[in-house]
Amino acid sequence: xxxxxxxxxxxxxxxxxxxxxxxxxxxxxxxxxxxxxxxxxxxxxxxxxxxxxxxxxxxxxxxxxxxxxxxxxxxxxxxxxxxxxxxxxxxxxxxxxxxxxxxxxxxxxxxxxxxxxxxxxxxxxxxxxxxxxxxxxxxxxxxxxxxxxxxxxxxxxxxxxxxxxxxxxxxxxxxxxxxxxxxxxxxxxxxxxxxxxxxxxxxxxxxxxxxxxxxxxxxxxxxxxxxxxxxxxxxxxxxxxxxxxxxxxxxxxxxxxxxxxxxxxxxxxxxxxxxxxxxxxxxxxxxxxxxxxxxxxxxxxxxxxxxxxxxxxxxxxxxxxxxxxxxxxxxxxxxxxxxxxxxxxxxxxxxxxxxxxxxxxxxxxxxxxxxxxxxxxxxxxxxxxxxxxxxxxxxxxxxxxxxxxxxxxxxxxxxxxxxxxxxxxxxxxxxxxxxxxxxxxxxxxxxxxxxxxxxxxxxxxxxxxx
Amino acid sequence: xxxxxxxxxxxxxxxxxxxxxxxxxxxxxxxxxxxxxxxxxxxxxxxxxxxxxxxxxxxxxxxxxxxxxxxxxxxxxxxxxxxxxxxxxxxxxxxxxxxxxxxxxxxxxxxxxxxxxxxxxxxxxxxxxxxxxxxxxxxxxxxxxxxxxxxxxxxxxxxxxxxxxxxxxxxxxxxxxxxxxxxxxxxxxxxxxxxxxxxxxxxxxxxxxxxxxxxxxxxxxxxxxxxxxxxxxxxxxxxxxxxxxxxxxxxxxxxxxxxxxxxxxxxxxxxxxxxxxxxxxxxxxxxxxxxxxxxxxxxxxxxxxxxxxxxxxxxxxxxxxxxxxxxxxxxxxxxxxxxxxxxxxxxxxxxxxxxxxxxxx
Numbered sequence: 001x002x003x004x005x006x007x008x009x010x011x012x013x014x015x016x017x018x019x020x021x022x023x024x025x026x027x028x029x030x031x032x033x034x035x036x037x038x039x040x041x042x043x044x045x046x047x048x049x050x051x052x053x054x055x056x057x058x059x060x061x062x063x064x065x066x067x068x069x070x071x072x073x074x075x076x077x078x079x080x081x082x083x084x085x086x087x088x089x090x091x092x093x094x095x096x097x098x099x100x101x102x103x104x105x106x107x108x109x110x111x112x113x114x115x116x117x118x119x120x121x122x123x124x125x126x127x128x129x130x131x132x133x134x135x136x137x138x139x140x141x142x143x144x145x146x147x148x149x150x151x152x153x154x155x156x157x158x159x160x161x162x163x164x165x166x167x168x169x170x171x172x173x174x175x176x177x178x179x180x181x182x183x184x185x186x187x188x189x190x191x192x193x194x195x196x197x198x199x200x201x202x203x204x205x206x207x208x209x210x211x212x213x214x215x216x217x218x219x220x221x222x223x224x225x226x227x228x229x230x231x232x233x234x235x236x237x238x239x240x241x242x243x244x245x246x247x248x249x250x251x252x253x254x255x256x257x258x259x260x261x262x263x264x265x266x267x268x269x270x271x272x273x274x275x276x277x278x279x280x281x282x283x284x285x286x287x288x289x290x291x292x293x294x295x296x297x298x299x300x301x302x303x304x305x306x307x308x309x310x311x312x313x314x315x316x317x318x319x320x321x322x323x324x325x326x327x328x329x330x331x332x333x334x335x336x337x338x339x340x341x342x343x344x345x346x347x348x349x350x351x352x353x354x355x356x357x358x359x360x361x362x363x364x365x366x367x368x369x370x371x372x373x374x375x376x377x378x379x380x381x382x383x384x385x386x387x388x389x390x391x392x393x394x395x396x397x398x399x400x401x402x403x404x405x406x407x408x409x410x411x412x413x414x415x416x417x418x419x420x421x422x423x424x425x426x427x428x429x430x431x432x433x434x435x436x437x438x439x440x441x442x443x444x445x446x447x448x449x450x451x452x453x454x455x456x457x458x459x460x461x462x463x464x465x466x
Numbered sequence: 467x468x469x470x471x472x473x474x475x476x477x478x479x480x481x482x483x484x485x486x487x488x489x490x491x492x493x494x495x496x497x498x499x500x501x502x503x504x505x506x507x508x509x510x511x512x513x514x515x516x517x518x519x520x521x522x523x524x525x526x527x528x529x530x531x532x533x534x535x536x537x538x539x540x541x542x543x544x545x546x547x548x549x550x551x552x553x554x555x556x557x558x559x560x561x562x563x564x565x566x567x568x569x570x571x572x573x574x575x576x577x578x579x580x581x582x583x584x585x586x587x588x589x590x591x592x593x594x595x596x597x598x599x600x601x602x603x604x605x606x607x608x609x610x611x612x613x614x615x616x617x618x619x620x621x622x623x624x625x626x627x628x629x630x631x632x633x634x635x636x637x638x639x640x641x642x643x644x645x646x647x648x649x650x651x652x653x654x655x656x657x658x659x660x661x662x663x664x665x666x667x668x669x670x671x672x673x674x675x676x677x678x679x680x681x682x683x684x685x686x687x688x689x690x691x692x693x694x695x696x697x698x699x700x701x702x703x704x705x706x707x708x709x710x711x712x713x714x715x716x717x718x719x720x721x722x723x724x725x726x727x728x729x730x731x732x733x734x735x736x737x738x739x740x741x742x743x744x745x746x747x748x749x750x751x752x753x754x755x756x757x758x759x760x761x762x763x764x765x766x767x768x769x770x771x772x773x774x775x776x777x778x779x780x781x782x783x784x785x786x787x788x789x790x791x792x793x794x795x796x797x798x799x800x801x802x803x804x805x806x807x808x809x810x811x812x813x814x815x816x817x818x819x820x821x822x823x824x825x826x827x
Contacts, residue, residue: 028706029704029705029706029709030704030706047706048706049704049706049710050674050677051680051710051711052706052710054681055680055681055710058681228645228647244643
């Protein structure tokens with residue numbers, strides 16, 4: 001391994017992405033070429049061996065966190081630097097171009113989400129504090145001044161963040177841990193490793209020590225080591241990640257979303273169609289909060305046809321421009337996803353012919369979506385389908401079906417006035433969040449996503465000093 | 467006059483014997499009623515060729531079937547060549563047992579002595595601190611490694627300290643979704659006791675276990691003072707990990723050992739090759755390698771990756787056609803030697819449909 005002077009050192013015109021370890025940058029011999037959605041090589045990503053992962057996390061565990069106030073100040077500074085500085089050889093605009101080519105989000109969304117990351121950096125201390133119980137003080141001195149109190153205390157010192165690549169904002173969780181004083185080891189998505197890297201470069205530029213946050217891309221095989229070495233971990237991914245780490249008490253799993261919208265009688269209106277279309281297509285349709293199933297009380301077939309028309313209208317002429325509606329993916333991914341859809345959804349009615357679901361993009365790759373299907377049973381297994389582009393299944397629903405068909409959802413938007421129904425959704429253990437006539441994709445950064453992250457990261461210790 | 471296999475393999479310069487003469491002698495030995503094993507004499511009847519007439523070169527050995535299943539299931543008596551029936555019983559060692567039930571291999575005294583001579587000479591040449599304490603954390607029990615290193619230590623005048631590994635248990639643990647943490651801690655506890663109390667000058671160990679040791683500052687510091695030779699075996703050591711280790715132990719000789727119980731030895735580490743590009747040579751005419759395409763089983767070009775096929779021919783064992791679970795780069799054999807040499811071995815992603823688990827071994 002050789003230390004590198006600049007993160008932007010070029011290798012065959014590819015951006016070099018060295019590791020950001022507990023003691024500076026490092027280019028490893030094990031490297032992976034990263035390809036854009038256009039199929040062209042984009043960057044050369046250094047991969048960390050297990051031993052280095054272990055040594056980094058060990059050094060992080062031994063390091064002292066910065067004091068809370070200094071953390072907040074430096075986070076605010078890092079947020080500005082994320083937008084304004086040249087980091088790793090890239091200006092913010094140049095960075096956006098890389099994220100755009102790697103993630104496949106359209107140009108506007110790429111910028112929107114990247115700017116949201118900057119906000120998340122600055123607001124991390126305030127956002128995480130919303131999880132602090134009423135009965136828990138921020139510091140033991142505060143508690144000791146009165147008659148004693150719970151004190152909000154870290155459950156560990158180090159956090160491993162195993163990220164997915166759907167959206168740049170996947171950073172928001174670990175940033176809250178950093179705000180709490182955790183030292184964080186980030187294993188970025190190998191599809192979109194740029195955002196995590198820029199965040200950590202910004203943190204370092206703002207004066208966080210190298211031990212505060214490290215950037216350690218690894219192969220798939222490196223994940224268990226990382227999660228084992230850190231005190232706590234976040235692991236984002238699909239059903240496979242949930243199955244593997246779901247029962248590990250030290251790992252918080254960000255699993256599949258399977259978010260749904262329920263449209264009750266009296267709400268089959270253009271406004272509802274608009275809201276559902278947003279819920280399906282926002283964020284390239286690739287996020288866990290995107291609606292992937294709609295249950296309709298009333299004429300669900302007509303609703304599906306109307307929804308297909310609205311989504312088609314929105315995609316319109318955009319699909320071959322920089323502002324395409326769905327995500328741009330590689331030709332191989334497109335074939336794989338559509339092949340899967342064709343096989344699994346053979347009994348559903350395609351409201352938009354499958355051949356219209358993929359549009360070749362002039363810059364390379366294929367833009368996917370929208371896709372709308374109708375099924376006839378509210379318990380059809382297709383309603384649990386979650387594909388990373390605007391793709392939705394519409395089924396009939398009656399009050400007699402109850403909330404059963406809405407189970408296993410990260411977010412349910414219930415477009416209804418029925419308070420009992422809302423109550424039943426709140427009580428359903430496998431429903432993560434309940435929106436009442438608010439799009440499933442709505443978020444302002446302050447709402448819990450899969451619970452408040454602070455609940456996982458912190459505990460309450462009594463401190464009494466008489 | 468025709469020399470017998472026993473005569474040829476006992477020659478001091480057996481390595482310079484004409485390989486075809488050696489091959490013919492080996493085929494005569496293993497396929498003659500009075501010297502061959504029950505297994506091979508029985509299998510000979512089922513072949514669609516005549517081993518004595520049709521096998522002309524080491525390449526032709528690929529026509530033989532893979533006998534792995536027989537090494538798993540047959541009683542050892544069926545494996546002993548009749549020609550050695552009156553010699554001391556062979557030592558039986560087993561393969562790792564990663565890809566199904568383990569296979570049994572017979573290590574005759576003749577073979578053990580011969581291999582010991584090579585290995586000790588090679589260790590001395592590589593800079594092994596003969597006469598100083600050696601710590602070996604490799605599997606013993608049914609596995610050959612623990613036993614051969616004990617003999618080597620004795621021949622090198624080094625006191626041997628050992629920690630035992632049970633690779634099969636670890637692999638089972640990992641395969642069932644369990645964590646190897648507790649087992650690793652158990653191993654490092656034992657290693658720590660030895661390292662703290664002895665002046666360990668040489669270590670032979672697997673990379674993941676050594677990595678655990680490196681996370682302990684006290685043990686690392688202690689080893690930095692005494693360690694001059696470090697050998698890795700049993701699991702893949704990537705270049706970046708080796709770089710970190712070399713940085714921590716400047717001046718220490720670091721070797722990657724590569725071998726297979728199926729050919730009863732580890733490969734010869736070619737002297738003078740850069741550790742990141744170690745070249746592994748066979749021991750012709752006894753042990754010969756070929757690098758082949760996994761699909762077609764035809765040789766790949768030099769510099770290309772392929773699967774490694776290994777051959778072992780001696781009076782005790784006839785392994786004509788063993789395909790290993792490893793992907794290697796084909797490298798030309800040393801001047802005048804038959805077969806291929808190997809570079810950058812690493813596990814194949816999967817072998818026979820079973821995932822390859824690399825645990826702490």
